[in-house]
């Protein structure tokens with residue numbers, strides 16, 4: 001895409017604004033595109049572990065590749081680079097705040113019919129969402145209506161830039177750097193296009209729907225991209241680049257520079273910290289309360305109870321990571337059967353025959369305690385969470401890279417950056433050790449010693465609060481906030497196990513569909 005269109009000109013000064021809207025822009029070339037990227041913290045952590053650098057410096061590495069003079073700009077037809085590289089951690093702050101609100105609303109029993117049912121289940125993992133839509137539609141009413149940080153970033157960028165630069169959303173090309181391939185499926189959802197938030201509901205534009213995220217690249221694909229352009233990532237200067245102001249001063253000071261937000265401590269987990277934020281939010285509301293953590297049947301199932309100062313349970317939450325555990329979760333949320341019971345089921349209930357993963361006996365009319373007492377469950381498809389996404393750099397990739405680097409080391413300048421030492425022959429134990437390194441890089445962002453030294457130019461703008469940002473976003477675009485931040489889910493007919501023409505398999509079909517729709521596959 002960078003080689004297919006000229007770049008849309010962006011003034012290098014703060015735009016003058018009238019009523020919050022910028023004016024005075026040049027008439028852009030009709031086929032000009034604004035190139036913008038967003039980067040997840042797990043991608044930075046994977047690169048940081050690979051190159052033995054801090055998470056912050058891995059961010060600079062990505063920034064230099066996407067925006068810098070020695071990066072993608074150095075080649076290609078139009079010498080295009082990305083105008084902005086946004087940290088999805090910034091948008092995650094909005095997600096966390098709205099997630100806590102959603103849970104508080106469900107606890108206060110003021111839920112309307114559009115709000116999710118308790119326990120509310122995380123919506124940020126597309127692997128989990130696709131699975132629920134295809135195989136367990138009974139859990140859909142529980143899924144948080146909130147868009148993921150990737151999707152929310154896409155909506156914010158396209159809705160605000162199209163308005164402030166007075167261009168069509170199709171003239172903005174947004175690539176997201178993510179830890180997994182499932183994010184490509186998320187980007188291809190029909191719910192996540194400009195049709196869902198366009199200010200004019202009767203939009204009669206001849207344009208087909210424009211996606212909020214045009215392309216998703218995984219961490220490993222980022223390495224491939226650099227290599228295809230003969231760019232050595234460790235040779236890029238690991239320093240911040242000057243920042244082009246976002247053409248809306250309020251959002252500029254919220255979004256830029258990146259790295260405003262850290263990944264918090266290890267207790268917030270490697271997947272964005274939704275559950276941790278909700279628990280600590282309620283802990284602050286209840287002085288003297290404490291959080292009791294109990295490990296479940298494995299390290300990916302954890303129970304959390306917020307206890308009052310007198311040890312009364314105030315809030316129950318849980319974490320379920322990995323499909324093996326998710327299967328147990330969805331079973332627990334299954335509504336009780338109302339029809340005539342089969343003899344086997346009667347025998348099971350009498351004789352205590354229980355399938356693995358089923359909870360200890362019926363309660364509340366046959367529903368599991370999780371369905372009746374829990375407020376929130378953080379659900380992620382990958383065992384170990386997002387730092388372990390399928391698109392991350394694997395330990396054997398590092399080994400391969402080291403072999404290549406050593407084999408061709410005569411020419412490659414590493415500028416003080418060393419690849420991580422490979423951990424012998426990778427087996428399950430080595431994979432675990434590697435994941436521990438990536439996790440360490442991910443959590444190191446909260447105690448980053450490079451921060452002061454490298455801090456980029458600060459324009460002295462006060463960072464707006466999240467409620468102010470949300471109100472401003474809605475006012476600039478003229479779109480009600482609900483249309484910008486929430487999404488919907490639907491039952492998807494699965495053809496798994498059914499006869500398909502030409503012996504096609506499900507995964508291939510999904511990839512083909514995503515590709516046809518212009519996705520990043």
Ligand code: SF4
Nearest residue numbers: 125127180382386389
């Ligand atoms: S848990 Fe895995 S599949 Fe889900 S969003 Fe994270 S990396 Fe992607």
